[in-house]
Amino acid sequence: MSAILEVEGLAVRFGPTQAVRHAHFTVHQGETHCIVGESGCGKSVTSLAIMNLLARNGHRHAQKIIFAGEDIQAYSDRQMEEIRGNRMAMIFQEPMTSLNPSYTIGSQLTEVLRRHRNVSQAEAEARAMALMARVGITAPAMRLRQYPHQLSGGLRQRVMIAMALMCEPELLIADEPTTALDVTVQAQILRLLAELKQELGLGILLITHDLGIVARVADHVSVMYAGEVIESGRTADLFARPAHPYTRGLIDCVPVPGKIKAGEPLGSIPGTVPVMKEGFQGCAFRFRCASATDACTQDVPRHEIGAQHHVLCHHPVTDKGSRA
C-alpha cells in the first residue's frame, strides 16, 4: 500500500505556545490512521495544519508534508483550495454547527462538486442523492430540499460525510466525527467509515480521544502528548505492548467490562497536559510520569521497538512489567 500522506517534523505555533512539536506519521491508502490523545494535546491542530486551515495567528512549519507524492507546504492558497474538498476532505466534530443554516442540504452538497468538477447542477444532484443513499440517508430526494435545522445530529454528520466524498477524495480527515453523537449513531458512523475505506480505498486520518474507537477501527495508531507523537504502531501491537508510560496510562483508564470491580476507582493519570513554550527540553510527560528520572530532562530519542512501532521515551516498557 502506498502512502497518501506523510508528515515529518510538523510544528505549529500560536504566538509563544507550541501546540504541535515535531509530529510525524504516515497514512496509507485504504488504511485508518488514528491520532489519539487527551484534550489540548494538539490533535485537532494537527489535522487543521495539514489542510492549511489554521486560524490567522497559527504558524505551521514542517520538514515535509507529502500528499500523494507532492510536498504541499509551499502550495499557494489557490493550489490548496484546489486540493481541499477535492482530493483531501474533512469532517468535523460539531455536526450541529458545521453546516450553513441558510442553505439547503442539496445546495451545500452540490456546491463542492461543482466547484471542483465541470458538471451540471442536475448531475451534481444525482451524485449527491446517490451518496446520501450510500451513507444511509433515507429519502435523499426529500432531504436534498431540506435545511440543516430540519435534520438530527446523526443525519447531519452523514451529510458531512457525503459532502466530503462528493469529489472522491484520496484522504479523509475526520476530527472527532462521533464525539457529539449518541452511542448507537456513533457505532453506525464508524461502521460506515470502515466500509467506505474498503470500498473506495480511502486513507482515513481519524482524530479521537476515545481508545474504544481506536481499538475498533484503527489500523495504525499515533499517540499524541503535548504536541508530540510519543508512540506509534499498528493497533494490535500498540494495545498488546504499550511501550510509553503515557500510552499505558491511557489504556489503563479504559473500563473493561468484567475486569473492573464495582466500587474500585478507574485508572487515571494525575495532572493535565502542560502548555509548551519555545526552548522546552526533554520529555513533556516527565511531570506526570511515575518512572521519570534525571535522564528525562534530556531530549528524547525515538526508539524503534518493533515493526512500525516507535516510542519516544528514555524508559520504554518493552515487555509487561520489565523496563529497558
Next chain:
Amino acid sequence: MITFILRRTCLALVVVLTVMTLAFVLTRLSGDLAISIAGPGSTQADVEVIRKAYGLDRPVLVQFYDWTRLALTGDFGSSFFFKDKVATLIAQRMPVTLSLGFVGLALALSISLPLGILAALYENTWIDRTATMLAMIGQAMPSFWLGLLLMIVFGLQLGWLPISGTGSWEHYVMPGIVLAFTAIPALTRLMRSGMIDALSSDYIRTARAKGLSRSSIIFKHALRNAAIPVVSIAAVQLGFMLGGSIVIETVFALHGVGYLAWESISKNDFPVVQAVVLVLASLYIGLTLVSDILNALLDPRLRGA
C-alpha cells in the same frame, strides 16, 4: 412561508389598531381640546361653540368610533389650522419625507455595509480601526451641526448644492447625507460584528475545507448569515428616518411629515397629530413586517416562527 406572511400581516394589523386607539387616547389626555383650540383669552361661550362645532361634546366612545370608521377609509377629517383635509396635507408632505428617508437609507447602506465587511475581513488592522473610528465620529456628531457644516461648505463656499427647499433632487443630497450619518454607525458596527461572528463559525470552516473560493466564502456563506441582524436594524433606522427627521427637515426647510407633526403639535391641531402618528406608526409597522419577511427569506429557521 405563505402562512408565515399571513400570520405576520394579521399581527401587524392588530398593532395598527392598537396604535389608533393610543393615538386617539393620548391626544385627549393632553387636556380639554376645546379649551386649547379656543386659545387663551376666549370666553366660556366660545369654548362651548367650539366644543359643539368639532363634535367634542359627544361621548368619547362615539367620537372614537366615528374617527376610526372614517380613518379606515382614509378620511382623517379637516385640519383646524390649515383648513385643508388632513389626508391631503399628509399626501402633500409624504413624498418629501419618503424621498429623504430612502436617499438617507440608500446612502447609509452603500457606505456602512462595505465598511463593516472590510473592517471584519481586516479585523484589528488599520482598516478596521479607521472604520470603527468613522463610526464613532458619526455617532458623536449631532446631526443639526453636521447639517450646518455641510451647508457652509457645499452650499455657501463651494456653491455646489442648494441650501434649503425641495425644488430638485439636488435638494435631497445634503439632508440625505446628514440623515445617512445617523444610521451609518449602528449599521457599520452591526455588519462588522455579524461578519466577524460568521467568519469564525464552524460552517465557514466547512466552506474552507470544501476548497471554496474566498469570494464565495465571504459573500455566499458568511454575508447571508451576517445580514440578518442588519436587515432588522436597517428597517428600524428607515422608520426613524421617516418619522424622526424633524430636526433635519427643520434645518433644511424641507416640509415633510416630521415638520408637519411638529407644526400641528405646537398648534394643537389634533386631527393632524392623530393622523400623523397613525400614518408614521403604520409605516413603521409595515417596515418591521417587511424586515421580518426578508429575514425569513434569508434564514429558513425563522420561517416556522
